[in-house]
Amino acid sequence: MTSIDWTRNLSVGKGREPSFIRGMSSMQIGRGRRPNLFPNGMTCGWGYGSSWALNKLYCKAWELKEHLKKDKRKKDGVTKQQLNYIEQLINYCEEYGVVRDEMSMKQLFLKKYNLQFYGLTTENDYYAHLQDIENAVKTIQINHDEHKTIADQLLELGVVSSRQAANATQSYAIMWQNGSDIRQVVNRSLYFEHKSRLKQIGLDIGQPFDVTRMCPTLRRSEVIEVNPLPIPNWYHMPVASKSNVMPFKAIA
Known part of the structure; x- marks a missing residue:
């Protein structure tokens, strides 16, 4: 394997996504990896252009809206039912204030930690390398109200x-x-x-x-409470055979 993407959804509260992302963009993560805050304030990344790893935080509702605009311009291939489902997802993400935490492990990273062999690693082997964002969240405890x-x-x-x-x-x-x-x-x-x-x-x-x-609403325990996002019962789990993910191929 040459690249693996890991994602999780965080709930930070309705309307608080930009504040959370801007606050996180004030921090380096890992070994001095500098943040890159996008001008729209909805995305922050660490490691753009790196052949090692890329971490991103972005507002999921905003991203879905951007994709929805493109889908609506398509003449075919996107049904009304699919568009309604996406709008339902957007409303859900806005209600919970969903921020997507995403890490892309690149080839050099996987080789360094012997994580590149398909079938010889388990999901647990990767967990120790997915803590940079979580560790940064734990250190942001400034509450100006105090x-x-x-x-x-x-x-x-x-x-x-x-x-x-x-x-x-x-x-x-x-x-x-x-x-x-x-x-x-x-x-x-x-x-x-x-x-x-x-x-x-x-x-x-x-x-x-x-x-x-330097947003004052980043004390995790009080003002912005960061929680895992619950999965609604109407959510359609991805099906590999119907996704746009390329099938695995063994190349000698």
């Missing part, structure tokens, strides 16, 4: 053990919010130390500060 300082958050979560260390890291975070490049202010070891601390409360000083991405 009105807590950065230093207080660092102390509360046990990221640092002293007020002095918390205040030092907070000062660099404030400089970053004011447009400073912290890499030009401190030496390399200090930069990565403060960066590591701040990432644990959802701030990434490795990215240019963008107030539109």
